Amino acid sequence: MEPVAKSINEQLAELPIIRRYVDVKGLVLHFPRTGLVMVPVERVRGGWNCVVVVGNKTYPRGGYDLFVSDEEIRRAPVDVRGGA
Numbered sequence: 899m900e901p902v903a904k905s906i907n908e909q910l911a912e913l914p915i916i917r918r919y920v921d922v923k924g925l926v927l928h929f930p931r932t933g934l935v936m937v938p939v940e941r942v943r944g945g946w947n948c949v950v951v952v953g954n955k956t957y958p959r960g961g962y963d964l965f966v967s968d969e970e971i972r973r974a975p976v977d978v979r980g981g982a
Contacts, residue, residue, distance in 0.1 A: 913973040920968045927974040935977045
């Protein structure tokens with residue numbers, strides 16, 4: 899029997915909460931669950947629209963604007979690598 903993939907909520911529950919606030923417009927954030935580095939640009943209900951600055955094959959840099967929930971924002975540290 900193959901292992902069942904964890905839900906996003908289960909994955910987020912395993913990550914530490916970095917911040918209680920979600921006022922993060924313009925910060926360069928690293929999202930450990932996905933490995934993406936994004937910049938929140940617009941607050942929307944329940945989260946942020948973010949621009950990908952370090953992506954992967956599925957979500958390349960500059961190619962996507964993604965919605966990120968407040969719960970994921972709370973767990974995303976500031977990227978201190980300079981977007982590398």
